[in-house]
Amino acid sequence: MRDSASGEPLIRVRDLRFRYEDGTAALDGVSFDLYPGETVAILGPNGSGKTTFVLHLNGLLRGDGEVIVCGLRLEKRNLEEIRRRVGLLFQDPDEQLFMPTVVEDVAFALLCRGVAPAEAEKKARAVLARVGLEGAATRPPYHLSAGEKRRATLAAVLAAEPDILVLDEPTTYLDPPAQRELLTLLASLPQAKIIVTHDTEFAEAIARRAVFFQRGRIIAEGSVAELRRLYGWTARPARGDTTAPEGAQPGSPR
Amino acid sequence: MHHVVLDEWNRRPGWLQKRDARAKLVVLLAYLVALATMPRLTPQAVIGFGALASAGVASGRLPALGVALRAGAVLPFALFFAAGVWLSGATGKAADLVVRSYLSAAAVLVVMGATPMPGLLRAMEWLGAPRFLVQVAHFLYRYLFVLSEQAQHMRLAALSRGLDRGGFRRSRSLWRAAGGALAVLFARSQARAEAIHRAMLARGYAGRLAELRNERMEAGDWVLVAAGLLLCAGVRTGLAYAG
Amino acid sequence: MHIPDGFLHPAVLTATGVLSASCVAVAARSARRGLEESRFALLGVMGAFVFAAQMVNFPLGLGTSSHLLGGVLLAVTLGLAPAVVVMTAILLVQALLFQDGGVLALGANVLNMGVAGIAAGYLPYAMWGRGRLRWFAVVLGCLLSVLTSGAMAIAELILSGVRIPVALLWTTAALLVASGLLEGLLTLAVLRALLVLRPGAVEAAYPHRGHVLLGMLAVLLAVGMVGVASEAPDVLESLAQRAGISERARALVAAPLAEYRLSWAPSSWWSQAAAGLAGVALLYGVGVLLRRAVVRRRSG
The missing domain is CATH 1.10.287 (Helix Hairpins)
Structure with missing residues (x-):
């Protein structure tokens, strides 16, 4: 199942539990491993705890249980290093492109780490070239197209040279060509990836392994195709879906 | 919309656009102070200050007509109070006020047309504006259009449900709808701010926003400062006592 | 009322500029200290919200409509000092981007609307915001806010030698009262809806006694300025001569x-x-x- 399942996992989560302030349990005992070089898709209904889970992976939320990232326990003193190792991409690009121009945004993480401005700018421009946005460096993010915004956020995360990429709904707002572009770009990156998505087609194209979240738990693990078949996890009626068995119930899994 | 036009002006290949924002801000302030401290606007003074503003328009390759029309944004206020002055019998003073405010607005517009907002805000910080305020203004500017778009969508949604029609009878429910819409927008803005905060933390933000650029003033910038200050002071002193 | 450049006497520009710069510096300091480290993101976004909110029109009948000014709404939801900072940033962007208010006159406009207007608008809420009179306090605050900043603007204009005939003065006063009450009703509509949607947002900021004092100072400042302005039209000249x-x-x-x-x-x-x-x-x-x-x- 794993691309190169060797040695220690990059991320090791054991029995993670988290409650929001209002008392609702968002995570109810999640255990998960991510190995170097692999790409895992996280599927599941809205509100099943997917986003809450990935927010734990670089310490934006802190629940009970064990979270170890690159051998570092999730603690306050490790936070800076963990946030450098884990690049987190949120669903809405506007919320993470907060600097006045694209290049400043890409350099943000470097400047926060104390890299000298000239060095940071050079590096930021190099990363922008990597995602095909060298021409947009000095433009304000507001003027970018949805696909360009997505690539800019990816560049902003890549600039910190993370070991792990965590993407929350990366295909939202993207048209099919932009989705394809993103797919090619992601496939060319060596990092281990976790991708939260509703888009099983996208997930299937990039991830060998998938986990299925429901009510704060991982209730199944397997290939994207298997999970899709198991839970009828597809947007269209099952008739057109060749992988779905006859009589499969689209929609809510039991 | 206005900011789209300014954006287009910002991208024009003019000499003024290439200048350091600090230089432009200093010259703008000198112009405004010179104009504000003129005892009385003589026709020569109007020509002098008008010529300075026109020089700015030319060096930024800005559309003269566009600047002239958009500077008219001050006219409603200016005309209202000038009308009062005029009614009090001081016709000369009334015209003076209108022309003065119009020329000032035109100058601000020229600088805004040639300078992107973030650069100008940085220049203000350099001039001594509190850093915290400048950062708030940065984020305000960044999310101004995002939220405006959101408000626009909500307005369209309301219109499509026919909320603009109906007479006085319905105004109570309309108010409630508008209040509700704003409350939703408020809550979404707060949620967005939280998400931005999270995104900053996720990328290693630890309390200090570092600057990428520490640009040097180039020769051209010094030329602008020197010429701008000299011309403003010259027009100011030369014309104040000419009449 | 956004005063453009060209109307105010240099002495008025200097005095209001110095006064508002000091007030904003203090407000920025206290807003930053009291809050989380990246709070400017929140304040900036809420400033953008006020801008965006002005696109939502409230119908007044007869085809006219009004929009929110937002000062008291910001003060009630964010607290006094953060609201002052946000309002200053709003006025700054309005002056630069939309030529709404002058750049030199920014000192006066910030003093009127960003500092005194918000401090005065927060006064009733600081006194009665936790009791049964809460909604009344909001409406009264908006009225007080608009009147304070309007009166100060008028006083600054008169002090600068801009003569305003009595008839026009009354018209302006009537307009101010009307727009103040309207702002009160708009703010009320938003706050009540917000209380249902996100109760925490309204109770986030706690007023204290110092805020009452500041509010009273703001009102006194406005009254004093109007008093001085009504004494003599060219008061700056005559003051200088007399002394x-x-x-x-x-x-x-x-x-x-x-x-x-x-x-x-x-x-x-x-x-x-x-x-x-x-x-x-x-x-x-x-x-x-x-x-x-x-x-x-x-x-x-």
Whole structure:
């Protein structure tokens, strides 16, 4: 199942539990491993705890249980290093492109780490070239197209040279060509990836392994195709879906 | 919309656009102070200050007509109070006020047309504006259009449900709808701010926003400062006592 | 009321500029200290919200409509000092981007709407915001806010020698009362809806007794300014003459102000230019120094 399942996992989560302030349990005992070089898709209904889970992976939320990232326990003193190792991409690009121009945004993480401005700018421009946005460096993010915004956020995360990429709904707002572009770009990156998505087609194209979240738990693990078949996890009626068995119930899994 | 036009002006290949924002801000302030401290606007003074503003328009390759029309944004206020002055019998003073405010607005517009907002805000910080305020203004500017778009969508949604029609009878429910819409927008803005905060933390933000650029003033910038200050002071002193 | 450039006397510009710069510096300090480290993201976004909110029109009948100003809404939801910072940022962007209010006049506009308007608007809420009179306090606050900032703007104009006929003055006053009440109703509509949607947002900021004091100071300032302005139309000139300080003022206080009168003979052009530049430098220097001094004292 794993691309190169060797040695220690990059991320090791054991029995993670988290409650929001209002008392609702968002995570109810999640255990998960991510190995170097692999790409895992996280599927599941809205509100099943997917986003809450990935927010734990670089310490934006802190629940009970064990979270170890690159051998570092999730603690306050490790936070800076963990946030450098884990690049987190949120669903809405506007919320993470907060600097006045694209290049400043890409350099943000470097400047926060104390890299000298000239060095940071050079590096930021190099990363922008990597995602095909060298021409947009000095433009304000507001003027970018949805696909360009997505690539800019990816560049902003890549600039910190993370070991792990965590993407929350990366295909939202993207048209099919932009989705394809993103797919090619992601496939060319060596990092281990976790991708939260509703888009099983996208997930299937990039991830060998998938986990299925429901009510704060991982209730199944397997290939994207298997999970899709198991839970009828597809947007269209099952008739057109060749992988779905006859009589499969689209929609809510039991 | 206005900011789209300014954006287009910002991208024009003019000499003024290439200048350091600090230089432009200093010259703008000198112009405004010179104009504000003129005892009385003589026709020569109007020509002098008008010529300075026109020089700015030319060096930024800005559309003269566009600047002239958009500077008219001050006219409603200016005309209202000038009308009062005029009614009090001081016709000369009334015209003076209108022309003065119009020329000032035109100058601000020229600088805004040639300078992107973030650069100008940085220049203000350099001039001594509190850093915290400048950062708030940065984020305000960044999310101004995002939220405006959101408000626009909500307005369209309301219109499509026919909320603009109906007479006085319905105004109570309309108010409630508008209040509700704003409350939703408020809550979404707060949620967005939280998400931005999270995104900053996720990328290693630890309390200090570092600057990428520490640009040097180039020769051209010094030329602008020197010429701008000299011309403003010259027009100011030369014309104040000419009449 | 956003005063454009060109209307205010240099002395008024200087005084309001220095005063508002100090107030905003203190507000920025306390807003930053009281809150989380990246709070400016929240304040900036809420400023953008006020801008965006102005696109939502409230119908008034007869085809007219109004929109939110937002000062009291910001104060009630964010607290006094953060609201002052946000409003200042809004006024700054309005002046630069939309030519709504002048750049030199920013000091006056910030003092009127960003500092005094918000402090006065918060006064009723600071007194009765936790009791049964809460909604009344919001409406009254909006009225007080609009009246305070409007009265100060009018006073500044009159002090600057902009004569306003009595009829126009009454019209303006009536307009201010109307728009103040309207702002109250708009703010109320939003706050009540918000209370249902996100109760925490309304109770986030707690007023204390110092806020009452600040609010009263703001109202007193407005009343005092109106009083002085109503005394004499060209009050700056007459004050200077009465005190006999005009001669020394020319030499000492501010070169731009001293030059303002045509009557005295011009000396050589270069000394005039030097005086003009010195005046500009002085204006700026006084502002920066005062700001630093106030900030240091408050933070020390």
